[in-house]
Amino acid sequence: MADTTSEVKVLGFAGSLRKSSYNRAALQAVRELLPPGMTLEICDLAPIPLFNEDVERDAFPAVVAEFKERIAAADALLIATPEYNYSIPGVLKNALDWASRPPGQSPLMDKPLAFMGASTGYFGTSRAQYHLRQVCVVLNMHPLNSPEVFISGAASKFDESGRLIDPMFRNSISKLLQALQEWTIRLRG
Numbered sequence: 143m144a145d146t147t148s149e150v151k152v153l154g155f156a157g158s159l160r161k162s163s164y165n166r167a168a169l170q171a172v173r174e175l176l177p178p179g180m181t182l183e184i185c186d187l188a189p190i191p192l193f194n195e196d197v198e199r200d201a202f203p204a205v206v207a208e209f210k211e212r213i214a215a216a217d218a219l220l221i222a223t224p225e226y227n228y229s230i231p232g233v234l235k236n237a238l239d240w241a242s243r244p245p246g247q248s249p250l251m252d253k254p255l256a257f258m259g260a261s262t263g264y265f266g267t268s269r270a271q272y273h274l275r276q277v278c279v280v281l282n283m284h285p286l287n288s289p290e291v292f293i294s295g296a297a298s299k300f301d302e303s304g305r306l307i308d309p310m311f312r313n314s315i316s317k318l319l320q321a322l323q324e325w326t327i328r329l330r331g
C-alpha cells in the first residue's frame with residue numbers, strides 16, 4: 143500500500159447515495175482544495191450489496207473485492223458522512239462492514255483517515271462522526287483528531303450546482319487535507 147514518498151493517495155467516499163447529496167458535493171469540493179502532493183479518487187458505494195454472511199462465505203461479491211483493493215491501494219481514506227438519526231447511515235456502515243471481512247483480511251486496518259460531514263441540521267454531523275470514530279476503534283484505523291469539519295445548515299452552504307461556496311468551510315476542508323497529508327506521512331514512520 144503506502145509508498146515512501148511525500149505523495150499521498152486518498153480514496154474518498156460519501157455515505158449518501160443521493161444524486162444531489164451535500165456530502166458527495168463536499169467530496170467534489172475536496173478536488174479543488176487538494177494540497178500539492180495529495181490526490182483524490184472517489185468511490186461510489188451504491189453498487190455494494192447488503193452484507194450477508196452467507197453471501198460472504200459462498201460468493202464474495204466482486205464489487206466488494208474491488209472496493210477492498212481500492213482501499214488497500216490508498217494511503218489514506220476520506221469519508222464524508224451524513225448524519226442519520228444521530229449516527230452514520232446504513233450505507234456507510236454496510237460498506238465498512240464488508241471491507242472488514244473476512245477477519246484478518248481487512249484493508250482498513252492501520253489505515254489513516256479523516257472524516258467530514260454535511261447535514262441540514264445545526265450540528266453538522268458531529269454526532270454521526272463521533273459514532274464513526276467509535277467504529278474506527280474496532281477496525282483498528284487511525285482517524286485524524288483535528289481539525290473537525292461539521293458542515294451545518296448545508297442547504298445554504300452549497301450553490302445550485304452543488305459547489306461548496308462557504309469560505310469558512312472551504313478553509314476548514316483545506317486545513318483538514320493538509321493535516322491528513324501530514325498525519326499519513328507521519329504514520330509511515
Ligand SMILES: Cc1cc2nc3c(=O)[nH]c(=O)nc-3n(C[C@H](O)[C@H](O)[C@H](O)COP(=O)(O)O)c2cc1C
Pocket residue numbers: 158159160162163164165166224225226227228229260261262263264265266267296
Ligand atoms: C433517515 C434520516 C435521518 C436524519 N437524521 C438526521 C440527524 O440525526 N441529524 C441531522 O443533522 N440531520 C439528519 N437528517 C437530515 C440530513 O442531514 C439531510 O438529509 C442531509 O442532506 C443528508 O445528507 P446528503 O445531503 O449527503 O444526502 C436525516 C435525514 C434522513 C433521511
